[in-house]
Amino acid sequence: MSVPYEEKAKDGLERLGLTVAFEHLDTAAQRAAAENWSYTHFLGYLLEDELAERHRRRVELNLKFAKFPYLKRLEDFDFSAQPSVDRRLFEELACGRFLKEGRNIVLLGPPGVGKTHLAISLGVLTAEMGHRVYFSTAMDLAYKLTKAVDANRLHRGLNALMQPKLLIIDEMGYLSFDAVQASLLFQVICKRYQKSQSVCLTSNKAFSDWGYIFSEDAIMASAALDRLLHRSTVINIKGESYRLKDKLKAGITNSSLEILGDESS
Ligand code: ADP
Ligand code: MG
Secondary structure, eight states, X not given: OOOOHHHHHHHHHHHTTOHHHHHHHHHHHHHHHHHTOOHHHHHHHHHHHHHHHHHHHHHHHHHHHHTOSSOOOGGGOOGGGOTTSOHXXXXXXXXXHHHHHTOEEEEEOSTXXXXXXXXXXXXXXXXXXXXXXXXXXXXXXXXXXXXXXXXXXXXXHHHHTTSSSEEEEEEETSSOOOHHHHHHXXXXXXXXXXXXXXXXXXXXXOGGGHHHHTTTOHHHHHHHHHHHHHTEEEEEOOSOOHHHHHHHHTTOOHHHHHHHTOTTO
């Protein structure tokens, strides 16, 4: 006796891993009959929840993969407190066109002005668009790549860094690299550039100081900058630390902050 199509439908959905559609099939079929839906309306209805659930799971995985130190959103950024950051520019970046174009985003400025916050916000948006993103401080990245060299796995390590749609390199320039680390970072920047894959980079150093970051190798520094800046949006953030501003508002003076050893000052 042949299996009825009603049963094949359920079994097929389950075997194809369409678990949400599988669970909703009976109620959707009842509604379709009661409300006289067309066949395509029924199919669209059934797939809608399945696709939404898949997207939700993908975003969850992307956020896990990203290794953000914490989550920050663009909505949490107080643009009025930071007039040197153009809200409209970030609204445009939030549409994700820079990712398609392989454009880099470079956030420059002193400590505490929101560079990491904005970089993470763009990363979260990228993850929510369904893309892979990976966050690392520049030093951690250099350290991991040095480890990969030691384990004879540099090729694999570099390839892994080519996969995410967006690579966030935070805190470039807080510490300078040794010659090996500088050349490894340089390779990452070159490879991403060749593949038109976006990098979002934050730094407290002006471009003129990049020789210092790259182990006093001015030629490598300018070659790295050349690639980073070729297709890029550079955002220069000015002003005082946001954390410091809050403390000053609360009436704590500069000298007491010094005594407290405030990290944002
Ligand atoms: P930076 O990376 O430039 O040193 P952060 O992004 O770490 O600065 O910002 C320091 C703290 O202040 C973070 O908690 C961040 O969320 C917050 N912050 C900075 N600027 C703003 C802002 N304009 N609106 C809201 N929060 C901000
Ligand atoms: Mg930071």
